[in-house]
Amino acid sequence: MTSLYDNIIFGPVRSRRLGLSLGVNLLPIESKLCNFDCIYCECGWNADHPGAKRFNNRNDVKTMLRQTLSQMAAEGALPDVITFAGNGEPTMHPDFEAIIDDTIALRDELCPAAKVSVLSNATQIHREDVRRALMRVDNNILKLDSAFDATVQLINKPQGDYSVARTVELLSLFGGNFIMQTMFLRGEYLGQRVDNTTPEQISAWLEIVKRLSPKQVMVYSLDRDTPCQTLEKVGKEELQKIADMVQAIGIACSVA
Ligand code: SF4
Numbered sequence: 001m002t003s004l005y006d007n008i009i010f011g012p013v014r015s016r017r018l019g020l021s022l023g024v025n026l027l028p029i030e031s032k033l034c035n036f037d038c039i040y041c042e043c044g045w046n047a048d049h050p051g052a053k054r055f056n057n058r059n060d061v062k063t064m065l066r067q068t069l070s071q072m073a074a075e076g077a078l079p080d081v082i083t084f085a086g087n088g089e090p091t092m093h094p095d096f097e098a099i100i101d102d103t104i105a106l107r108d109e110l111c112p113a114a115k116v117s118v119l120s121n122a123t124q125i126h127r128e129d130v131r132r133a134l135m136r137v138d139n140n141i142l143k144l145d146s147a148f149d150a151t152v153q154l155i156n157k158p159q160g161d162y163s164v165a166r167t168v169e170l171l172s173l174f175g176g177n178f179i180m181q182t183m184f185l186r187g188e189y190l191g192q193r194v195d196n197t198t199p200e201q202i203s204a205w206l207e208i209v210k211r212l213s214p215k216q217v218m219v220y221s222l223d224r225d226t227p228c229q230t231l232e233k234v235g236k237e238e239l240q241k242i243a244d245m246v247q248a249i250g251i252a253c254s255v256a
Pocket of ligand 1: 034035036037038040041042043086087088089121
């Protein structure tokens with residue numbers, strides 16, 4: 001069963017990698033809003049969420065974040081990280097930059113040691129306001145699941161125009177100030193083989209990593225339930241081999 005986040009602020013969730021992470025969901029709480037429709041999305045298929053497509057209001061986000069952080073401060077359990085994720089793509093929010101500014105101000109005031117992280121599919125980085133906001137956060141985590149357009153079409157199902165070449169060109173504008181995140185998986189979807197772990201895939205993907213030189217790469221595989229039921233998880237050992245290849249070109253790489 002895939003599932004949605006049921007509020008603007010969710011968690012906190014403790015993870016070994018991030019510590020105590022408080023989530024911020026800018027997307028609907030009763031639906032999903034994304035311009036990808038990844039076959040592995042933990043929120044399920046876009047079509048399974050026909051509910052209202054609206055963004056949470058900037059002031060509501062600010063008020064709820066203030067309340068939650070104040071309460072956590074009172075309890076002496078401040079988050080290590082404030083993470084923008086949730087039911088879809090956070091950077092689609094028209095006020096994304098202002099919300100990031102609000103969040104950084106609240107973080108500085110109430111929990112200065114916490115990092116601000118954004119998990120994004122990188123489809124809005126043609127917008128200058130989105131790029132500016134992402135440059136200000138501590139962890140600008142951007143998805144790129146394959147170097148091949150056909151594979152991205154299969155795995156991520158972009159809902160509008162998308163090209164890897166254009167995305168790579170836009171990613172280069174960060175000057176390496178981002179973390180690249182790649183989901184590795186195998187399986188079958190609509191009668192077609194899906195596999196972004198073949199030697200051809202890995203070598204083309206490594207070329208992009210080399211060219212963009214992000215400050216870190218995160219590789220991971222399936223963890224929770226996915227809408228497409230015919231996918232296989234890539235094991236930790238194989239992910240580690242991919243990470244070793246990234247490290248061999250001088251770039252830090254973590255296996256989640
Ligand atoms: S980009 Fe994220 S939220 Fe959007 S469909 Fe893919 S996994 Fe789901």
